Amino acid sequence: MTASQENKILEMAVQGDKASLEYLVSLYKDLAYTIAIKILLNREDAEEVVQDAFLKAFASLGSFKKAARFSTWLYRIVYNTAITKSRSKGIITSSLDNIKDEPHLNGMAVEWEILRQKERKKYIDIALKKLTVEDHLIVTLHYIAGKDIATICEITGMKRSAVKMRLLRARKQLQVELEQLLGNEIKDFYE
Numbered sequence: 001m002t003a004s005q006e007n008k009i010l011e012m013a014v015q016g017d018k019a020s021l022e023y024l025v026s027l028y029k030d031l032a033y034t035i036a037i038k039i040l041l042n043r044e045d046a047e048e049v050v051q052d053a054f055l056k057a058f059a060s061l062g063s064f065k066k067a068a069r070f071s072t073w074l075y076r077i078v079y080n081t082a083i084t085k086s087r088s089k090g091i092i093t094s095s096l097d098n099i100k101d102e103p104h105l106n107g108m109a110v111e112w113e114i115l116r117q118k119e120r121k122k123y124i125d126i127a128l129k130k131l132t133v134e135d136h137l138i139v140t141l142h143y144i145a146g147k148d149i150a151t152i153c154e155i156t157g158m159k160r161s162a163v164k165m166r167l168l169r170a171r172k173q174l175q176v177e178l179e180q181l182l183g184n185e186i187k188d189f190y191e
Helices: 003-014 018-040 043-059 070-089 107-128 133-144 149-156 160-189
Strands: none
Touching (some): 018 133, 070 133, 107 160, 149 160
């Protein structure tokens, strides 16, 4: 969606246009949920946080400055709401569940690839559980959601150097954890 299209939808949403509000929810709910679930580890809590974040965003839509894209602003609200809820519940880590199977394979190769992906996912989940909530979320935003460093900075409120350092540290920690888990089989993991 272009910035001008987004602005038009936002203007209509500010005026209370139900279709525009529903469109914004449908467009941004998946990544909002991904952010919340990575922090909270609980479906019900994540759904509640996403709902609260949308309500907060829509209530403040008239004062949205458009200095950033609406999606970035919304994801920051989701992030802050989820962090607040996680602190009140004492949650520390979460698990990764967005590794996708490769659909271009056929027959037995598909079954083998699905098995490989499940095994990889299992080990990545174990390794990711060793990361802090913030590091895990930054890894998810960058590698799964495809967000760039600048957008992650806007969502989390962290400085660029902090995000880059967390990504570097998280990659190194994941490498160490995977090497400990897999031993000599680590070379097969990256094929």
